[in-house]
Amino acid sequence: MKKYNVTGIGNALVDIEFKVTDQFFTDNGVEKGLMTLVDEERQNHLMQVIHHAEAKKQAGGSAANSVVAVSQFGGKSFYCFRVANDELGQFYLKDLIDSGVDIALTAAQLQTGVTGKCLVMVTEDSERTMNTFLGITQNFSSQDVHDVAIKDSSYLFIEGYLVTSPNGKEAMLYAKQVAEAAGTKVALTFSDPAMVKYFKANFDDVIGHSVDLLFANEEEAMLYTGKSTLAEAREEMKKAAKHFVITMGKNGAMIFDGDTFIDIEPYPTTAIDSNGAGDMFAGAFLYGITNGHSYAESGKLASMASSRIVSQFGPRLKWHEAKEILTKLKP
Numbered sequence: 001m002k003k004y005n006v007t008g009i010g011n012a013l014v015d016i017e018f019k020v021t022d023q024f025f026t027d028n029g030v031e032k033g034l035m036t037l038v039d040e041e042r043q044n045h046l047m048q049v050i051h052h053a054e055a056k057k058q059a060g061g062s063a064a065n066s067v068v069a070v071s072q073f074g075g076k077s078f079y080c081f082r083v084a085n086d087e088l089g090q091f092y093l094k095d096l097i098d099s100g101v102d103i104a105l106t107a108a109q110l111q112t113g114v115t116g117k118c119l120v121m122v123t124e125d126s127e128r129t130m131n132t133f134l135g136i137t138q139n140f141s142s143q144d145v146h147d148v149a150i151k152d153s154s155y156l157f158i159e160g161y162l163v164t165s166p167n168g169k170e171a172m173l174y175a176k177q178v179a180e181a182a183g184t185k186v187a188l189t190f191s192d193p194a195m196v197k198y199f200k201a202n203f204d205d206v207i208g209h210s211v212d213l214l215f216a217n218e219e220e221a222m223l224y225t226g227k228s229t230l231a232e233a234r235e236e237m238k239k240a241a242k243h244f245v246i247t248m249g250k251n252g253a254m255i256f257d258g259d260t261f262i263d264i265e266p267y268p269t270t271a272i273d274s275n276g277a278g279d280m281f282a283g284a285f286l287y288g289i290t291n292g293h294s295y296a297e298s299g300k301l302a303s304m305a306s307s308r309i310v311s312q313f314g315p316r317l318k319w320h321e322a323k324e325i326l327t328k329l330k331p
Contacts, residue, residue: 002152002154002184003076003149003152003153004076004077004078004102004152004153005070005076005153005154005155005286005287006066006070006075006078006153006154006155006187006283006286006287006290007067007078007079007146007150007152007153007156007157008063008064008066008067008077008079008156008157008159009063009079009081009156009159009171009172010062010063010064010079010080010140010162011062011063011081011116011134011140011159011161011162012061012081012115012116012137013060013064013115013117013118013132013134013137014057014059014060014091014092014116014117015056015057015059015060015118015120016047016056016057016117016118016119016120017057017121018121018122019121020050020122021123021124024050024121025129028049030046032123032127033127033128033129034129034192034194035132035161035192036130036131036132037132037133037134037164038131039133040135042131042133043117043131043132046119046131050119057091058316059091059096059099060118060276061081061116061118061137061159062159062189062191062278062279063158063189064081065276065283065316066189066280067079067101067157067283068096068099068100068101068316069280069282069283069284069305069316069317070287071099071100071101072099072100072316072322073283073284073287073291073305073325074287074322074326075287075291077100077101078103078104078146079101079102079103080104080146080149080175081103081105081140082136082140082144083105083116084110084111084112084113084115084135084136085107085110085111085112085113086113086115088117089110089136090107090110092115093105093106093107093110102149104146111136113139114135115136115137116132116135116136117132117133118130118131118132118133126310138165139167140165140167140171141167141170142167142170145171145175150178150182151182151184153179153184154185154290155184155186155187155286155290156176156178156179156184156185157187157189157282157286158175158186158187158189159189159191160191160192160195160203161192161195163195163199163202163203164195169202169205169206176206176208176211185212185213186212186213187211187212187213187214187215187282187286188206188207188211188213188215188241189214189215189216190203190215190216190220190224191278193217193219193220196220196223197223200224207240207241210239210240210241211240211241211242212241212242213241213243213286214237214241214245215245215278215282216237216244216245216247217246217278218230218247218248218249221233221237221246224237224240225237230246230248230254233246234254241256242258243256245282245285247278247281251266252303253299253302255295255299257296262295262296262299264299264302264303265300265303266307267303267304267307268307269308276309276316277309277310278306280302280305280306280317281302281305281306282302283305284298284301284302284304284305284306285298285301287301288301288302293329297329301326304325304328304329305317305322305325308321
Protein backbone atom coordinates (compact mmCIF):
# COMPACT_ATOMS: atom_id res chain seq x y z
CA MET A 1 0.00 0.00 0.00
CA LYS A 2 1.56 3.27 -1.12
CA LYS A 3 1.53 6.32 1.14
CA TYR A 4 0.26 8.84 -1.42
CA ASN A 5 -2.58 8.73 -3.90
CA VAL A 6 -0.89 11.38 -6.04
CA THR A 7 2.41 13.23 -6.20
CA GLY A 8 2.29 16.26 -8.46
CA ILE A 9 5.04 18.27 -10.12
CA GLY A 10 4.48 21.70 -11.60
CA ASN A 11 4.78 25.44 -11.37
CA ALA A 12 4.24 27.12 -8.02
CA LEU A 13 2.33 30.33 -8.54
CA VAL A 14 0.40 32.51 -6.16
CA ASP A 15 -2.91 33.00 -7.93
CA ILE A 16 -4.33 36.49 -7.56
CA GLU A 17 -7.85 36.69 -8.99
CA PHE A 18 -9.59 39.86 -10.15
CA LYS A 19 -12.87 40.67 -11.82
CA VAL A 20 -12.44 42.78 -14.96
CA THR A 21 -14.42 43.92 -17.99
CA ASP A 22 -13.73 43.25 -21.68
CA GLN A 23 -12.88 46.93 -22.03
CA PHE A 24 -9.99 46.36 -19.61
CA PHE A 25 -8.44 43.94 -22.11
CA THR A 26 -8.83 46.43 -24.95
CA ASP A 27 -7.34 49.28 -22.92
CA ASN A 28 -4.34 47.25 -21.74
CA GLY A 29 -3.58 45.07 -24.74
CA VAL A 30 -4.43 41.77 -23.04
CA GLU A 31 -5.44 38.78 -25.18
CA LYS A 32 -8.61 37.38 -23.69
CA GLY A 33 -9.04 33.73 -22.78
CA LEU A 34 -5.40 32.67 -22.87
CA MET A 35 -2.55 32.08 -20.47
CA THR A 36 0.21 34.53 -21.43
CA LEU A 37 3.70 34.58 -19.95
CA VAL A 38 4.78 38.12 -19.06
CA ASP A 39 7.76 39.74 -17.38
CA GLU A 40 7.63 41.20 -13.90
CA GLU A 41 7.38 44.80 -15.13
CA ARG A 42 4.33 44.01 -17.27
CA GLN A 43 2.65 42.15 -14.44
CA ASN A 44 3.29 44.95 -11.98
CA HIS A 45 1.76 47.41 -14.45
CA LEU A 46 -1.42 45.33 -14.69
CA MET A 47 -1.63 45.07 -10.91
CA GLN A 48 -1.46 48.85 -10.66
CA VAL A 49 -4.34 49.44 -13.09
CA ILE A 50 -6.63 46.66 -11.84
CA HIS A 51 -9.11 47.43 -9.09
CA HIS A 52 -8.04 44.69 -6.72
CA ALA A 53 -9.92 45.43 -3.52
CA GLU A 54 -11.69 42.07 -3.82
CA ALA A 55 -8.67 40.10 -5.03
CA LYS A 56 -8.46 36.51 -3.87
CA LYS A 57 -5.02 35.04 -3.17
CA GLN A 58 -4.20 31.31 -3.07
CA ALA A 59 -1.32 28.93 -3.61
CA GLY A 60 -1.86 27.84 -7.18
CA GLY A 61 -0.49 26.47 -10.37
CA SER A 62 -2.34 23.85 -12.38
CA ALA A 63 -1.01 20.69 -10.70
CA ALA A 64 -1.06 22.36 -7.28
CA ASN A 65 -4.80 22.98 -7.61
CA SER A 66 -5.28 19.31 -8.49
CA VAL A 67 -3.30 17.89 -5.57
CA VAL A 68 -5.18 20.22 -3.21
CA ALA A 69 -8.41 18.76 -4.61
CA VAL A 70 -7.16 15.23 -3.91
CA SER A 71 -6.53 16.27 -0.31
CA GLN A 72 -9.91 17.97 0.07
CA PHE A 73 -11.74 14.79 -0.93
CA GLY A 74 -9.84 12.86 1.72
CA GLY A 75 -6.88 11.57 -0.25
CA LYS A 76 -3.18 11.91 0.45
CA SER A 77 -1.09 14.06 -1.87
CA PHE A 78 2.43 15.45 -2.22
CA TYR A 79 3.69 18.37 -4.31
CA CYS A 80 7.12 19.13 -5.83
CA PHE A 81 7.71 22.81 -6.62
CA ARG A 82 9.97 25.85 -6.20
CA VAL A 83 9.19 29.19 -4.54
CA ALA A 84 11.47 31.98 -3.30
CA ASN A 85 12.29 33.20 0.18
CA ASP A 86 9.93 36.17 0.01
CA GLU A 87 6.52 37.01 1.46
CA LEU A 88 4.59 35.17 -1.26
CA GLY A 89 6.88 32.15 -0.99
CA GLN A 90 6.21 31.89 2.75
CA PHE A 91 2.49 32.28 2.02
CA TYR A 92 2.66 29.50 -0.54
CA LEU A 93 4.23 27.01 1.86
CA LYS A 94 1.69 27.72 4.59
CA ASP A 95 -1.29 27.55 2.24
CA LEU A 96 -0.28 24.15 0.84
CA ILE A 97 0.32 22.73 4.31
CA ASP A 98 -3.00 24.13 5.56
CA SER A 99 -4.63 22.43 2.56
CA GLY A 100 -3.34 19.05 3.69
CA VAL A 101 -0.68 18.63 1.01
CA ASP A 102 2.68 17.17 2.03
CA ILE A 103 5.82 18.98 0.84
CA ALA A 104 9.57 18.52 1.19
CA LEU A 105 10.56 22.20 1.30
CA THR A 106 10.88 24.13 4.55
CA ALA A 107 11.06 27.89 4.98
CA ALA A 108 14.77 27.61 5.83
CA GLN A 109 15.50 25.93 2.48
CA LEU A 110 13.95 28.62 0.27
CA GLN A 111 16.27 30.40 -2.14
CA THR A 112 16.63 34.09 -2.90
CA GLY A 113 14.46 35.28 -5.74
CA VAL A 114 10.88 36.21 -6.61
CA THR A 115 7.96 33.80 -6.21
CA GLY A 116 5.87 33.37 -9.34
CA LYS A 117 2.48 35.06 -9.61
CA CYS A 118 -0.50 34.48 -11.87
CA LEU A 119 -2.99 37.26 -12.42
CA VAL A 120 -6.31 35.59 -13.12
CA MET A 121 -8.69 38.06 -14.73
CA VAL A 122 -12.30 36.91 -14.80
CA THR A 123 -14.96 38.54 -16.98
CA GLU A 124 -18.74 38.50 -16.66
CA ASP A 125 -18.99 35.63 -19.18
CA SER A 126 -17.02 33.52 -16.62
CA GLU A 127 -14.00 33.20 -18.92
CA ARG A 128 -10.60 33.45 -17.29
CA THR A 129 -7.54 35.16 -18.75
CA MET A 130 -4.17 34.62 -17.14
CA ASN A 131 -1.00 36.69 -17.22
CA THR A 132 1.79 34.81 -15.52
CA PHE A 133 5.21 35.87 -14.30
CA LEU A 134 6.98 32.62 -13.48
CA GLY A 135 9.67 34.08 -11.24
CA ILE A 136 11.76 31.41 -9.56
CA THR A 137 9.47 28.58 -10.66
CA GLN A 138 10.91 28.92 -14.18
CA ASN A 139 14.03 27.31 -12.67
CA PHE A 140 12.10 24.22 -11.55
CA SER A 141 14.24 21.23 -12.50
CA SER A 142 14.89 17.59 -11.77
CA GLN A 143 16.58 18.71 -8.52
CA ASP A 144 13.13 19.72 -7.24
CA VAL A 145 11.64 16.31 -7.98
CA HIS A 146 11.17 14.25 -4.82
CA ASP A 147 12.00 10.67 -5.81
CA VAL A 148 10.84 9.11 -2.53
CA ALA A 149 7.36 10.62 -2.77
CA ILE A 150 6.94 9.53 -6.40
CA LYS A 151 7.98 5.97 -5.60
CA ASP A 152 5.49 5.91 -2.72
CA SER A 153 2.56 7.18 -4.83
CA SER A 154 -0.13 5.45 -6.85
CA TYR A 155 0.14 8.20 -9.50
CA LEU A 156 2.61 10.82 -10.60
CA PHE A 157 0.72 13.83 -11.98
CA ILE A 158 2.68 16.04 -14.41
CA GLU A 159 1.65 19.58 -15.30
CA GLY A 160 1.85 20.41 -18.99
CA TYR A 161 2.99 23.99 -18.45
CA LEU A 162 6.47 22.65 -17.59
CA VAL A 163 7.18 21.95 -21.28
CA THR A 164 7.97 25.61 -21.93
CA SER A 165 11.52 25.43 -20.54
CA PRO A 166 14.39 22.96 -21.10
CA ASN A 167 14.81 22.39 -17.34
CA GLY A 168 11.05 21.93 -16.91
CA LYS A 169 10.94 19.34 -19.66
CA GLU A 170 13.97 17.63 -18.12
CA ALA A 171 12.12 17.46 -14.79
CA MET A 172 9.08 15.93 -16.52
CA LEU A 173 11.20 13.25 -18.17
CA TYR A 174 13.13 12.52 -14.98
CA ALA A 175 10.00 12.24 -12.83
CA LYS A 176 8.38 9.94 -15.41
CA GLN A 177 11.47 7.73 -15.40
CA VAL A 178 11.45 7.50 -11.59
CA ALA A 179 7.74 6.66 -11.61
CA GLU A 180 7.98 3.97 -14.26
CA ALA A 181 10.91 2.30 -12.50
CA ALA A 182 8.91 2.21 -9.25
CA GLY A 183 5.66 0.95 -10.76
CA THR A 184 3.97 4.31 -10.16
CA LYS A 185 1.45 5.19 -12.86
CA VAL A 186 1.96 8.41 -14.82
CA ALA A 187 -0.77 10.99 -15.50
CA LEU A 188 -0.21 14.09 -17.63
CA THR A 189 -2.36 17.14 -18.28
CA PHE A 190 -1.87 19.32 -21.36
CA SER A 191 -2.85 22.33 -19.18
CA ASP A 192 -3.61 24.81 -21.99
CA PRO A 193 -4.24 24.79 -25.76
CA ALA A 194 -1.30 27.16 -26.26
CA MET A 195 1.04 24.58 -24.71
CA VAL A 196 -0.07 21.97 -27.24
CA LYS A 197 0.03 24.41 -30.16
CA TYR A 198 3.58 25.64 -29.55
CA PHE A 199 5.25 22.75 -27.70
CA LYS A 200 3.80 19.61 -29.26
CA ALA A 201 7.24 18.16 -29.97
CA ASN A 202 8.13 18.47 -26.29
CA PHE A 203 4.93 16.69 -25.32
CA ASP A 204 5.80 13.92 -27.78
CA ASP A 205 9.14 13.49 -26.02
CA VAL A 206 7.56 13.38 -22.56
CA ILE A 207 4.76 11.02 -23.56
CA GLY A 208 7.18 8.69 -25.33
CA HIS A 209 5.57 5.32 -25.93
CA SER A 210 2.58 6.37 -23.79
CA VAL A 211 1.37 7.56 -20.41
CA ASP A 212 -1.13 5.78 -18.18
CA LEU A 213 -3.59 8.67 -18.07
CA LEU A 214 -3.90 11.85 -20.11
CA PHE A 215 -6.15 14.84 -19.43
CA ALA A 216 -7.13 17.18 -22.28
CA ASN A 217 -9.96 19.45 -23.20
CA GLU A 218 -11.63 19.20 -26.59
CA GLU A 219 -9.46 21.83 -28.25
CA GLU A 220 -6.24 20.35 -26.87
CA ALA A 221 -7.18 16.85 -28.03
CA MET A 222 -7.74 18.02 -31.60
CA LEU A 223 -4.63 20.20 -31.64
CA TYR A 224 -2.43 17.39 -30.38
CA THR A 225 -3.79 14.76 -32.75
CA GLY A 226 -4.17 17.09 -35.71
CA LYS A 227 -7.72 15.88 -36.24
CA SER A 228 -10.70 18.07 -37.09
CA THR A 229 -13.35 16.08 -35.23
CA LEU A 230 -13.52 14.75 -31.70
CA ALA A 231 -14.42 11.28 -32.99
CA GLU A 232 -11.16 11.13 -34.95
CA ALA A 233 -9.13 12.73 -32.16
CA ARG A 234 -10.23 10.25 -29.51
CA GLU A 235 -9.14 7.32 -31.68
CA GLU A 236 -5.75 8.93 -32.26
CA MET A 237 -5.37 9.62 -28.52
CA LYS A 238 -5.22 5.87 -27.91
CA LYS A 239 -1.68 5.96 -29.32
CA ALA A 240 -0.55 8.42 -26.64
CA ALA A 241 -2.28 7.12 -23.51
CA LYS A 242 -3.61 3.87 -22.09
CA HIS A 243 -6.49 5.82 -20.58
CA PHE A 244 -7.58 9.41 -21.12
CA VAL A 245 -10.14 12.04 -20.26
CA ILE A 246 -11.42 14.69 -22.67
CA THR A 247 -13.37 17.45 -20.94
CA MET A 248 -15.98 19.29 -23.00
CA GLY A 249 -17.17 22.13 -20.79
CA LYS A 250 -20.95 22.39 -20.64
CA ASN A 251 -21.20 19.12 -22.61
CA GLY A 252 -19.58 17.07 -19.87
CA ALA A 253 -16.63 14.76 -20.52
CA MET A 254 -15.55 11.63 -22.32
CA ILE A 255 -13.41 8.94 -20.69
CA PHE A 256 -11.50 6.10 -22.32
CA ASP A 257 -11.01 3.38 -19.70
CA GLY A 258 -8.71 1.27 -21.84
CA ASP A 259 -11.53 -0.67 -23.47
CA THR A 260 -14.58 1.52 -23.97
CA PHE A 261 -15.62 5.17 -24.06
CA ILE A 262 -17.69 6.46 -21.17
CA ASP A 263 -19.80 9.60 -21.55
CA ILE A 264 -19.95 11.75 -18.41
CA GLU A 265 -22.97 13.99 -18.16
CA PRO A 266 -22.56 17.63 -17.16
CA TYR A 267 -24.23 18.98 -14.05
CA PRO A 268 -26.41 22.07 -14.51
CA THR A 269 -24.74 25.16 -13.15
CA THR A 270 -24.55 28.91 -13.57
CA ALA A 271 -21.02 29.72 -14.70
CA ILE A 272 -19.30 32.57 -12.90
CA ASP A 273 -15.59 31.72 -13.13
CA SER A 274 -14.06 28.91 -15.20
CA ASN A 275 -10.64 29.24 -13.53
CA GLY A 276 -9.51 25.93 -12.10
CA ALA A 277 -12.34 23.81 -13.53
CA GLY A 278 -9.95 21.53 -15.43
CA ASP A 279 -7.61 21.29 -12.46
CA MET A 280 -10.49 20.31 -10.21
CA PHE A 281 -11.71 17.70 -12.70
CA ALA A 282 -8.26 16.11 -12.80
CA GLY A 283 -7.82 16.18 -9.01
CA ALA A 284 -11.26 14.74 -8.29
CA PHE A 285 -10.84 12.06 -10.96
CA LEU A 286 -7.42 11.04 -9.63
CA TYR A 287 -8.84 10.88 -6.11
CA GLY A 288 -11.63 8.63 -7.37
CA ILE A 289 -9.55 6.08 -9.28
CA THR A 290 -7.01 5.82 -6.44
CA ASN A 291 -9.72 5.27 -3.81
CA GLY A 292 -11.63 2.33 -5.19
CA HIS A 293 -14.03 4.11 -7.54
CA SER A 294 -14.59 3.05 -11.15
CA TYR A 295 -13.73 5.30 -14.08
CA ALA A 296 -17.44 6.11 -14.49
CA GLU A 297 -17.86 6.94 -10.79
CA SER A 298 -14.68 9.01 -10.78
CA GLY A 299 -15.89 10.88 -13.86
CA LYS A 300 -19.19 11.61 -12.15
CA LEU A 301 -17.37 12.90 -9.06
CA ALA A 302 -15.09 15.07 -11.19
CA SER A 303 -18.04 16.45 -13.18
CA MET A 304 -19.91 17.37 -10.00
CA ALA A 305 -16.83 19.01 -8.50
CA SER A 306 -15.90 21.03 -11.59
CA SER A 307 -19.49 22.22 -12.04
CA ARG A 308 -19.39 23.51 -8.48
CA ILE A 309 -16.08 25.27 -9.17
CA VAL A 310 -17.37 27.22 -12.18
CA SER A 311 -20.36 28.41 -10.15
CA GLN A 312 -18.14 30.30 -7.73
CA PHE A 313 -15.19 32.67 -7.72
CA GLY A 314 -11.88 30.85 -7.27
CA PRO A 315 -10.33 27.44 -8.18
CA ARG A 316 -10.98 25.59 -4.92
CA LEU A 317 -13.89 24.09 -3.06
CA LYS A 318 -14.45 24.65 0.61
CA TRP A 319 -13.75 21.56 2.70
CA HIS A 320 -17.42 20.94 3.50
CA GLU A 321 -18.33 21.28 -0.19
CA ALA A 322 -15.91 18.50 -1.11
CA LYS A 323 -17.43 16.23 1.53
CA GLU A 324 -20.98 17.03 0.33
CA ILE A 325 -20.07 16.15 -3.26
CA LEU A 326 -18.42 12.93 -2.16
CA THR A 327 -21.54 11.97 -0.23
CA LYS A 328 -23.64 12.36 -3.41
CA LEU A 329 -21.45 9.79 -5.15
CA LYS A 330 -22.52 7.07 -2.74
CA PRO A 331 -25.54 4.91 -3.75
